[in-house]
Structures are given as C-alpha cells and as structure tokens.
Amino acid sequence: MSAAPAKGKKSLAKKNIQIGGPRKPSTSDLTLFTRQLATLLDAGLPLVRGLRILQEQQPEGTQMRIVLREVVGTVEGGKSFSEALAKYPKIFDNLFVNMVRAGEAGGVLETVLERLADFAEKAQKLKKKVKSAMTYPIVVLSIAMIVVVFLLSFVVPKFASMFKEQNRELPVITQTLIDLSDFVKGLFTQPWKLAIVVAVIVGIVMLWKYMLRTPAGRYATDAFKVRAPIFGKLVTKVLVARFTRTLGTLISSGVPILQALDIVRDAVGNAVVAKAINSVHNSIKEGESVVDPLRESGIFDPMVIGMIDVGEETGTLAQMLVRVADTYDDDIDTAVEGLTSILEPLLIVFLALIVGTIVVAMFMPLLSLMKGFGSGPGM
Template identity: 50%
Template sequence: MAKFAYKALNKDGKEIFGVMEAETQALAINDVRTLGLYPTMVRPASKSDEKRARKEKGGISEFYIGGLKSKQIMLMTRQLATLIDAGLPLLRSLNVLIHQQKPCKLKDVLREIASDIQSGSTFAEALAKHPKGFDRLYVNMVRAGEVGGMLETVLNRLAVFMERRQALKRKVRGALIYPIAVIVIATGIVSFLLVKVVPVFADVFADFGGTLPAPTRFLMSAGDFMVYRWWLLLVIMTTFVDIIKISSKSAKVNSIRDRVVLKVPLVGDLIIKVSVARFARTLGTLITSGVPILQALKITKETIGNEVIQNAVQKVHDSIKEGDTIAAPLDESKVFPAMVVNMIDVGEETGNLDAMLMKVADIYDAEVEAAVEAMLALLEPAIIIILGGIIGFIVVSLYLPIFSLGDVVSNGG
C-alpha cells in the first residue's frame, strides 16, 4: 500500500501535515476528509515527508509524562459510545476524541488505532495491538459488538462496567486514607522518640549509674539501633521484598498462598466476595455482548487474581465444553456461596443467565462495600490500640528508672 503526504485545514483553519497509507491518491483524499479535514494537497510521500510527519507528531507540544490510565480509557469509552450513538462514523469519532485530548499516551494510542483502521484493520484488531491499555475483555467485547452491529451498545456496557469497577476502587482507597495517615504519623512520632528523646534519657541514666530495668534497656538498645544501624532496616526490607518477588514466580508458592489467604478470617471472606462480584460482572457483560460462553469463561478466569477461584472457573469451562451446566461445578468447588450457585442455576433454567449474573454482581458489589467498611471499622481502633501500646511502653520505660533515682542518689551520698 502506497504512502501519501497531505496538507489539510482543520475546522479552526489551522494547517495540518501528515502521512497516511492508501491504495490510490483518490482514496487518500477521501480518507483525509473522513478525518474531518479539508485537503489542500495530497501527493506521494517521500522519506523527508515521513520524517517531517513524525517530528510534528512528537514535537515539544506533544511532551507528556506517564502512560495509559484506566480513568482516561473509561472516559474515552463513554465519549466514543456517545459519538457513535449520535451517528458519527467510527473513524470520525476517533479523530474527534484525538483533537479533544491534551498531550498524553492515550492521544498517541488513539492516533495509532485510527491509522490502523484507515489501513483496513477492524477496531478490535487495532485495540489488540495495545494490550497494556485494552485487555482481552475489552477487545473481545468490541469484536462481538462489531460482528453484531451494536458497537455503541457494547461500548456503553463497557463504560458502565469500568465505571463501577473504578467507583469501587475509589471507595476502598478513600476508606484507607485515614488508617494509612494514622500509621505514617505514628511511625514518625515513634521514630522521633527513639532517635531524639531516648538518647537524652540514656545519657542522664548513665550519669547516675545503677542497673536499669529490662524494659528501659530494651528501649535504649532500640534507640541505638535507630541511630547507628538504621541502614539495616533498609537491607531487611529490601531483602524481604526480593524474597516475596522471587517466591511469587513459583506456581506452587502462589497456590499455597491463595489457599491460606482464603482461610484467614475477614480477609478470606472479602476476597471471595470480590472474586464473585468480578466473576459475575465480567461473565454477564461478555455474554450480554455476544461473546461465546467458552471464550467468555477464559477471559473471566484471567480477571480473577486467586488461583483457587481460577481453578473453579476452569472446571466450569471444562463442564460446559462437555455439555454440562455452570452451576454444578461451581457447587462442587465449595468456594462460591450457595446463593450464587442457586441464582446461576435459576438463570440457566430460565434462559436469563446474563441478567441473573448481573444481579449477582450488584448484590456482591454491595456486599464488598459493606465488608470493606466493617474491616475498616475494626482496623481503626486496632491501630489506635497498637500504637497507643507502643507509645505507652516507651513512656513507661523512660519513667521506670526515675522511680529508683532517689535510691541511687541517696546511696551515692
């Protein structure tokens, strides 16, 4: 396919220069017009034209920091659905979004997607070239929408799916701000006491002589460690992180960890609820959008982070492949709650599996929110008690020797 250089005017009258691929010059002129531009010159591109086009695309005005953000993709999906629903062609809609975007990674990605579509690729094929921004769930739903002729409907469903997922993340992060702030401030206070206050008391006690109580000796040792051997903390923390990273690459370690986590009180229950909500929302959205059930289950399995639950979903996939139901292997897994299994069973019998899955997702999204709030309600007093105990220990350890100073002074006299 030949390359053509073009000059064109945008809606503001500004001249745009670029290079595009097309079979003929007439088709290149038509493609420029589909971008919402008015071509003033179209000719075969030379190497200098391609170099100029790359320079203008990535100049100083296009400088940015950072990659693709999920919030940007969510907003772009909603806007694209609105534009297509209003009757604009896909390529024109993409170019409208490109012109609206400030310099960022998403703008470059949209340019590449628009260029691929101009070259004859489908929207799904163009998205698949950017897996960091558009996962398999996104690409397969778009592919199903293109095949079924309901791309705007699928994009709206994707936007709703991403908005709900983003909303849950925001709630969890917002709820964690207070306990994290308390931990950081308290850690700073304890460090200050150990580095600045404890050494002063240590010098005073040393001048008076005598044997210090065991808690005070321990506190002095901790203070000396923080002053003279603080770097060992960095070594220990770095080593611990490296061990976790290395062990996480082992399938056996991950399997054991995932099984143990599910048995931890409160935490295991929360992970199951999150996984059920994600399983139901993802599978329901994919089935509603026309993605084949086996392919939908494979994609859904990848969105779940726990291997135990992934294995349960894999058994569902194998069961359907052999002509059986979804509910039976879910019940055998003993991971999914009985209510979820029964609701899915009813959905299969009535032919409304997708609608039932979405109801399950709504129920468990609310369950997750309630569970997170309950955990944080327990976490806050627990943090206060633990930190109060640490600071209380420091204060008591510093004051214990003072009670015996009188004896030391009188004996010295």
C-alpha cells in the first residue's frame, strides 16, 4: 500500500522537473556541486554517501535536491553515476556526462570532477567578459533611441507647427524629419500604425529565426559573426578559447578524441567552427593530421596551429590545447579593454551626430527666415 503513494510522489517530482516548478540550478550551483563532490571523493567518501551529503545541503523543494535524490536511487539500483546523470540532459549536458563516464572508466572520477569544475568556472568568466564588452554599446544605443523618440515626439512637433504658420518651403532634411515625427506620433494616436509596425517587427524576427533553423542561414550568420568589423576578432578569440579548452579537458579526462570532437562540435555554438571540427574528425579517422583542417578553416591563427601541431607531434595535445585556451583568455581580456576604448568615442560621436542632425534640420528654416528678415529693409 505504501508503494503506490511513493510512486505517485516520484512521478510528481519528475513532472515538476519537466514543467519547471522547482528552480533550475544555475551554472554556479552546478560548478559548486561538482567541486564539492570532487573534494568529498578525494577525501575517501563513497560516491553515494557524498551525493547524499550534497543532497541534504540543497534547499528543500529545489530541482537540484530532487534530481540528486533520484540520482542516488539510480546509483543504488546498480546503474553507473554517468548513466544516472544522463537522465537529466537539461542539467548535466553531454560534455559533463561523457567526462564523468571517462572518469569512472579510468578510476579517476574525483580528478575529472575537479577538471569539470575548473572548466565551468573559466567558461563562466569568459561569458562574463563577453557580456561586459556588449553592455556599454547596448546601453548607449538604448539611450540614443530614447533621445530620438523624445525629440521626434515633443520637440520637433513644436517647430513643425511654427514652420506651418510661416507657410514656407522647407529643406528636404527638415521636411523628412517632420514626416518622421508625424509617423512616430501616429504610433501613439493611431493604433493601426502601431499594429503595422509590430507586425513588421514580428515578421522580421520570425524570418530571422527561420533562417537560423536552416543550415545555410545558421552558417551565414555565424560566418558574419567571425568576420564582422570591430566584434569579429573578439568573437573568434572566444570561439577558439571555447574549442581548445573543451577539447583539451575532454581528452585529458580520457574521452576518446573522436568522441570528444563530436561533443565539442555540439558545444562550440558556431557553424563555421563546427564545420572545421567535422573536417578534423574525418581527417583523424583517415589517419591524417589535426592541424590541416584547422588551418584551412581560416578561424585559427598560425600561433594556435603551431602549438597544436607541436602538441600532436609530442603526444601532449591535451595540455597544449588547454595552454592555448589560457593564452586566449588573456587575449580576450585585452581585446575587451581595447574594444571598449574604441567603442566609447565612436558611440559618443554617433549619439552627437544624431542629435546634431535633428538640431541642424530644425534650425535651418529659422536661419533662412532670419536671413530673409535681415535683407528685407535693403529690398
């Protein structure tokens, strides 16, 4: 009789996990769990006992506590730790599961977990660096948009009514700005105009999402990212750092290189780099070098190619890949600082040009009118 409620409770827990009732663990939560489990195992505690300790540390009702309870049950039922984790792909991704599997096979699970924690921490730092580089331009562009909407909605209409009273022909730039102002005001007074704009924006977003679902569209978008002016070099450095660190961590943990390449291809997040990884995969299967496909991709610079080549020849490929990633992490810091120093004056000039154009467009008719008044007595 007690089995039925227990089964119902377990089903409810799984239902909550799928629907998203309990809070999903963050990257920081998962990194902390991995680091703590590695420490417990290194201290000599059995896996199940370590998992139970960490389960009890999780707040009641959280997704991580529910998952760990079920992982413990699966392991006690005779399954491996990696098999238990594989049931929750939204929390423990392919990279995590395969590294744990390799650690179990090699009897070095605590070492692999330490590497996973290091990898997650460095990946998180890298993500924060990229976000910091993008925050400033987004803020400035948002301010520029607010300023423009304010000027078009409240300032330009006052000038427009004054020009209308004068009944004079306006310069093209002034008339264009007044027409744009009328359109912006119409968005707030005529719902059908706003509906059209929203429909156009939604249509563009849906078309963009559709393109990203197609291989050709995704490849074209990712190719633009790595070749884009200003941001392209930073994106490339981030992708190279992600590729080398992920592959190096997997290989050093005992994951076979072909399987590791498959995992990295899915985790790298760029179709151009994924294509290069496919070429590397095929090259290794045919007994050829790793470096030739990387060189042909145009993504990896000669320094990276040279270091990977040396690592392949000396049997230290995993260590060399991680070293490349460390070097690129430092390069990314420098690139973010340089990008910020370039963008600050550019965006300020951009904002000044927008406001300046509006001011000039509004004062051109006034100057013409004043000039006409000044020449009146002479006539």
